[in-house]
Each structure stands twice: as structure tokens, then as C-alpha cells.
Amino acid sequence: MGKEVKKQEFMPVQSKIVEQQEFKQEDVIIGQYKKTYILIEKEDGLEIVDQHIADERYIYEKLKKSKNIDCQLLFISDVIEISPSDRALLEANMDKLNRFGYEIDFTSDTEVIFRKVPQMISKVSPKEILADILENMHGNIDNIEEQILITTSCKAAVKANTYLNQYQMEEIIRNWRTTENPETCPHGRPVMFKLTKRELEKQFGRIQ
Numbered sequence: 001m002g003k004e005v006k007k008q009e010f011m012p013v014q015s016k017i018v019e020q021q022e023f024k025q026e027d028v029i030i031g032q033y034k035k036t037y038i039l040i041e042k043e044d045g046l047e048i049v050d051q052h053i054a055d056e057r058y059i060y061e062k063l064k065k066s067k068n069i070d071c072q073l074l075f076i077s078d079v080i081e082i083s084p085s086d087r088a089l090l091e092a093n094m095d096k097l098n099r100f101g102y103e104i105d106f107t108s109d110t111e112v113i114f115r116k117v118p119q120m121i122s123k124v125s126p127k128e129i130l131a132d133i134l135e136n137m138h139g140n141i142d143n144i145e146e147q148i149l150i151t152t153s154c155k156a157a158v159k160a161n162t163y164l165n166q167y168q169m170e171e172i173i174r175n176w177r178t179t180e181n182p183e184t185c186p187h188g189r190p191v192m193f194k195l196t197k198r199e200l201e202k203q204f205g206r207i208q
Contacts, residue, residue, distance in 0.1 A: 027177075029169050036160040038169050045196040051169070052160050053185040054176040059120070060153035060186045061179050069101040072122035077113040080130050084110075089137055093144050100148050102133075120156040129155060150186045 028041040033048070040047040063069065082090070090097070090104060090112070097104060101118035114126045121129060132155065136147035158164070158172065176182055176191065184190055201207045 027170075027173050029166065029173065032164055032169060034161070035163050038164070038173060040173065042194075043197075045194055045198075045200070048193045048195065049173065049176070050160075050189075050191060051162070051164065051172055052157050053189055053191045054182075055172050056153050056157035056185045057179050057182065057191060058172075058175040059156050060149060061181070063100070063149055063153055070119040071101045071103075071116040072119040073116055074114050074122075074126070077115070078126045079107060079111050079113055080127050081110055082112055082130075082134075085138075086134050087112075089134065093137065096145050096148060097133075100145075100152060102148075118152055118156070121152060124155050146186075153186060 030039050030041050032038055032051075036051060038049045038051050038054070040049060087106065087109070091106075094104070101116065103114065103116035104112050105115055106112050112130070114129070117124075117126070117129060129151070132151045133148060136151050137144050158168075164172070182191060198207065
């Protein structure tokens, strides 16, 4: 009887040790600033990460590697007016749009509707999606597939001025750490700014 009691008393202690080891992580997220920036405490300073740009980088690389993009069928879509040049550009690149999850129908010479969009941006206004697609496509006709990818990842990423709980912040940072090019977003904007411990100490007169 005595041995059985000791075994029962020991097991919960062992369980707690395992849980603490599994919870250990490299990034210590200490909060969110202005519902836009994630603050990460590091041994040698403070990392300030733009939540939208970090999420956009991860989604962009994920989409670029994906062979099949999940689509959302739209039973109701806004009718969107387009110019003749817009129509010509869309028609010439319909196969590329289909490849990345977009299906567009021309209802007249100057109007279109979406039949399908990537599932990750199904809640975004079709007018807003098309406006961004066309803006990017007109801006760089030499690399239209890239522009479609950039538009999709930007629209799908978490927005600035969005409250995130601890789990959501951890997920964004964890995903961002896995990217091949974590320094910038697809547009070239920096993802993270680091304030070193030395810079902080110097600012407060702790060191010269």
C-alpha cells in the first residue's frame, strides 16, 4: 500500500515538469501596440513586428508553393463596372486568374461579376478585390502572376488596427519565423524593427 501511494504522489509532479518544458518557447510576446505591432522580448533587445506585413509574407509564400488554392463559390456577387482596357487585361490573363482561385464572368462589355474567389478572402468586397487586382496588373504587366499573388496575400492578411489575443499573436509570429524571406513583405516593406538592449540602456543613461 505504501508503494502505491508514493507512485500516485509522484506522477502529478512529473506531469507538471513535462508541461513546463513543452510550453517553453524562444519568442516572448509581451503585447500589442496600437493593435498593429506585436512586441517581442528578446535577450538582446525588443523586436517590433508589423502584424499585417508578417502575416502577408507568410501567406504569400504559402500561396506561391501551393498547387491547389481553395476557392469559395459566390452565389451573389456585386456587378462591377470596368473600362475597355480593364476588360482586355482580364481576358488576356483569365488562365492566370483561374490558377490562383478567381473565376470572373463578363455580364456585358463593361460589367463583370465574380463566380469564385480564394476562400481566404471570401469576406472581402469583390469590388475591392478587383480594384486591387487591376491596379497591380496595370502597374506591372510583365509579371502579372506575381501581382495576383501579392493582391491575394495582402487581402487575406490580418489588418492593422485589429486586436489580437495572445494565441493569435503567437501564431502569426510562429508562421512568420518559418518564411524564407522574413525581412520584408512582397511589396518590399520591412516586417520588423529591432531596438537593441544597448540602445535602450543608452537612452535611459544606464550606459554611455
